[in-house]
């Protein structure tokens with residue numbers, strides 16, 4: 326370290342020379358797509374179909390589509406071998422596919438929510454990010470055992486190996502901070518903090534020779550509710566040299582990168598093997614940029630040409646190690662396109678899978694993800710910008726009606742009415758959002774809507790379902806998110822002793838949580854039941870609140886991964902919901918409980934769901950994907 330600081334130049338030259346001995350190659354980085362080291366095969370994870378498709382590069386055709394399990398989020402070739410490793414986010418597993426046999430040969434149970442995955446060049450080790458609560462697993466490929474688990478930060482998704490494979494660079498999804506860890510020991514070596522409004526950092530890549538890592542993300546500007554100012558696309562470059570005279574972190578605003586042509590939702594980036602070119606794809610506007618890498622520590626990237634049109638919802642981009650082809654995975658067009666690396670001229674396209682679920686669901690997902698008309702006239706924002714794949718954006722928005730945390734959408738089909746103030750009773754009511762200031766879209770129905778009068782709950786009277794196939798499709802998609810079991814349980818259906826004690830308190834008549842948090846979704850939300858909102862003392866002293874202080878009872882399933890809590894997010898922890906945010910015992914009676922009783926109650930809340938809720942309740946809505954029997 327000291328030597329490095331004293332003689333940066335000779336060492337830099339030496340490092341460069343060493344890398345040139347081998348073929349130049351960017352450190353491995355996470356993606357839904359990977360190209361084999363010999364450049365002959367491509368693998369793609371079809372997240373919604375639960376399959377991986379393997380392609381032959383020479384014949385430009387699929388070899389096989391292999392079922393793997395629910396929600397594959399990352400795929401990597403293991404060294405030079407014919408093996409692939411795939412993360413299954415919903416199942417907490419990594420599966421190994423043998424691409425000669427074209428079948429799954431091994432399943433490894435891992436920590437919660439495995440997302441990104443990378444392999445060392447020699448294929449001896451795999452590193453996996455776990456989103457909740459933010460960990461990395463190291464897997465030894467000799468016996469496919471998890472050998473170490475590191476704490477890696479908060480809600481980690483992106484992962485890149487440094488080209489010398491000594492370090493791991495990891496992104497925190499909701500803070501856009503980058504953490505550098507020692508790959509051998511997991512020791513946290515450094516952190517590049519994101520700004521307060523940086524969000525959605527899901528992928529990162531390292532330059533093959535320059536001490537730089539790159540990652541796309543957005544900004545969520547929660548004090549502005551406007552299609553022109555809420556969401557911004559960005560690209561960040563971190564200097565990893567450790568030298569004191571360098572700018573450690575630099576962010577490029579991508580909305581002005583192409584002049585007046587705005588791009589949205591930067592989702593993934595790739596560096597060419599020679600380190601001269603960077604590709605950035607935008608999944609919200611279905612386009613991308615080619616950029617020249619500037620060796621200047623100043624402007625860092627320079628746009629080559631204008632933004633280039635891609636297929637629907639591009640979510641992965643990779644360069645062949647021979648540098649001669651670029652591949653794009655168009656996730657909602659269900660294909661991989663092959664391009665010329667300098668012009669991005671399309672050379673071929675290969676089908677990756679059949680459209681999953683149902684045509685309406687696919688249509689709904691396309692509308693949800695896009696920043697194009699008719700959803701918005703401004704190209705910055707999409708439903709996805711705040712509800713990424715149905716998750717929360719972890720933000721508290723300063724809405725006109727008051728502070729509002731973005732809720733996760735899991736279980737939505739069963740927990741209508743919608744919004745913290747229960748002012749909407751069908752997802753189709755979000756036509757008001759589409760046409761409103763936040764999105765400034767043309768909308769999905771024809772004709773005028775009943776105008777809003779202040780904060781009156783106009784949408785409860787306006788029936789918008791069955792008026793437009795697109796609006797119904799949006800509802801079907803939005804109502805499709807489910808839960809996975811909490812990692813804070815001993816086994817499916819089995820609580821720890823402490824959580825069992827907490828459960829007894831939860832259902833105790835005096836504590837009375839279950840009087841509102843009732844039924845399998847832990848909510849008394851009910852369609853048609855007028856006034857089923859409660860004042861639990863959370864919105865009384867907030868002058869910005871225009872619709873409260875009575876709120877819809879939220880589901881408690883999946884709480885463990887969705888801090889902060891309450892409509893205004895003022896409870897940073899579950900303990901605060903029961904203590905500092907419940908001083909007058911209006912939100913269940915908690916003041917008489919001892920500290921250890923409150924801890925028991927929190928342990929129970931963290932364990933939800935410990936069993937799967939039913940897929941049909943008396944309150945389940947019609948516009949949803951009915952699961953196959």
Ligand code: HEC
Nearest residue numbers: 555707708711722729730731732743744745746755758759
């Ligand atoms: C700028 C961020 C943002 C955008 C863009 C956005 N939402 Fe939301 N969404 C929120 C917030 C914040 C809430 C909570 C508001 C409330 O309860 O009053 C919310 C609530 C919801 C809910 C209710 C969830 C529940 O549990 O009650 C649905 C459904 C929803 N949004 C759908 C959409 C759709 C569909 C779009 C696109 C047309 C969209 N949202 C665009 C931030 C956003």
Ligand code: HEC
Nearest residue numbers: 837838841859863876877878879890891892902912913914
């Ligand atoms: C009178 C009905 C009622 C009772 C009783 C009640 N709750 Fe709630 N709960 C609500 C409402 C309404 C909210 C939303 C309040 C807000 O966001 O400001 C809520 C919110 C919560 C939240 C935050 C959820 C989130 O997603 O942010 C938690 C956790 C919670 N309640 C747990 C409990 C526990 C534990 C008890 C028993 C001690 C309890 N509640 C008793 C109605 C109730």
